[in-house]
Amino acid sequence: MTMDIFAEYDKYVMPTYGRQPVAFVRGEGCYLYDRQGERYLDFVSGLSINNLGHCHPAVVTAVQRQVAQLIHTCNLYYTEPGAELARLISETSIGGKVFFANSGAEANECAIKLARKLGHETGGAGKHRIITLEGGFHGRTMATLTATAQPAKQAPFKPLLPGFTYVPANDVVALAGAMDESVCAIMLEPVQGEGGVHPLAKEFVEVARELTRKHDALLIFDEVQTGLGRTGKLFAYQHFGVEPDVMTLAKSLGGALPIGAAVAAPAYADVLEPGTHATTFGGGPVPCAAGVAVFGELTAPGFIEGVAAKGQYMLARLRELEQAGLVTEVRGMGLMLAIDLPRPLAAEVVSRALEHRIILNSIAAGTIRFLPPLIVEERMIDQVVEFLTTTLKVMM
Ligand SMILES: Cc1ncc(COP(=O)(O)O)c(C=O)c1O
CATH class of the missing domain: 3.90.1150.10 (Aspartate Aminotransferase, domain 1)
Incomplete structure (x- = not known):
């Protein structure tokens, strides 16, 4: 046609x-x-x-095989690709457990909700503030747009969610000044992608780690763009020698099929219990089978x-x-x-x-x-440079 x-x-x-x-x-x-x-x-x-x-070819084969076998069950049941991909993510990163979503924004929504719920449990309703960085990008849903401290993107959609504070990237003084017991999380991209490809300073990431420990808050890394080998390590946090409590992935995770994931370290792996968070498509067997094939390639010697x-x-x-x-x-x-x-x-x-x-x-x-x-x-690369x-x- x-x-x-x-x-x-x-x-x-x-x-x-x-x-x-x-x-x-x-x-x-x-x-x-x-x-x-x-x-x-x-x-x-x-x-x-x-x-x-x-x-x-590895992705195509995995998808073809899975699509002919079982496409969807919803999360009321178990599937092998879901178990396998969750294990691969957990064992190669921060341990703990995974929530499967369908996109980067949804993976970040999960991280935000996890931080808020934990904050409520440990510090009461007042412990709900989330600090993000100016120039960052976390998605286009209302919560992730609120986390995306870029005024031009936010302006037409106000009012945004309450409880977010923005600090300039790499400004340790501003970050320390913004922290108190009302903060439940700092959320950042180790390399700000959409904001211009700006790697954070190692010292700043280390300070974020120290401050979150001191104030009983979570450190969330949005590795939707930086994760899965893009920066020359499996996860960008490995460049900084700093492990987050929660990490989000999406983009290449499903070998180009839509899938996102939030992984929470063992101490926070059970914060989201039945009934607190869900998505019907999340972790379907087809994108998960593709994800398993992706891991097979990424972890090849x-x-x-x-x-x-x-x-x-x-x-x-x-x-x-x-x-x-x-x-x-x-x-x-x-x-x-x-x-x-x-x-x-x-x-x-x-x-x-x-x-x-x-x-x-x-x-x-x-x-x-x-x-x-x-x-x-x-x-x-030569062709592009020429x-x-x-x-x-x-x-x-
Ligand atoms: C760092 C980061 N977080 C979140 C997102 C949002 O992901 P999605 O478009 O899959 O919702 C993106 C997309 O570019 C991103 O780069």
Whole structure:
């Protein structure tokens, strides 16, 4: 069937996204293909979802097998993929137990509710305040939007939830000043992703850990974007030597199928009891079977070390652009990287990249974020850097 997909979207899909003018029909490895069969190098990975590349054979096989066997039961019953994925998450991270959701925002909703409930139990109704960081991003539902301390995103939807306090990232004095016994949690991204790819300072994360211990509050890490190998470690908290009490995951967890997870360390694993939290789709056997396949790849010998090495390579190549005066800053961790341009031309660079069959993402007027599949190869990184060098030379 031929149809004008762009016109149909305009007519029938809410305009919540600024879409690039391309419709994809197929994906394989680091490449996407449009309706004309043109091949595009993907350095966005569906926003860090397709981390194993498109249609990874292990994921496809696991999903095909599971979808033919059992698609859904709801959480009133047990399934093997749910048990297996929960065990893998728990055993490779902070121990404890997992709640399965369907997205990053929902995983964070669970973490927020867990912190509030625990706060009520340990300190009474007054212990409900949650501290988050300016420039952070935790989702678009009302609670996670409230946690997302970005005024422009929040303004049209006020009033927000009560009980959230925002402090500037990496400001230990402000963080200490905001803490008291009314705080039930500090929630942060170890590397602020959507806010511009800003890794937090190690000292700041350590202070957050100390303060939460001192004030009997939870430390929640939102690893929806940073988790599962993206930063060159299985979880970004491992770079900081600081373990959170609760960690949230989503994005690449289901090998591109929708699933989220909140994992609570053993001491907090039973805070949410029957009847306190739920979601009908959460932890379905198909996304969980995909998640088990994802873990199989991520934990294969050398895989994560390879991500770290490729991240170093890409960082070094992007620094050449900085040395050439074409970009003003390069930052990030592993394969979660960004460049700042001297002028607000990021959208234009993304458009030109698309013309050159490269998919890039701008997260601010002058900032381009790179989230290539973790299976990316050095020659692909070279292709992107060469495109940027040529394009930026002409544009600047
Ligand atoms: C750190 C972080 N938390 C939460 C979310 C929200 O996830 P979702 O879009 O799956 O609700 C995102 C999405 O970009 C994210 O990057």
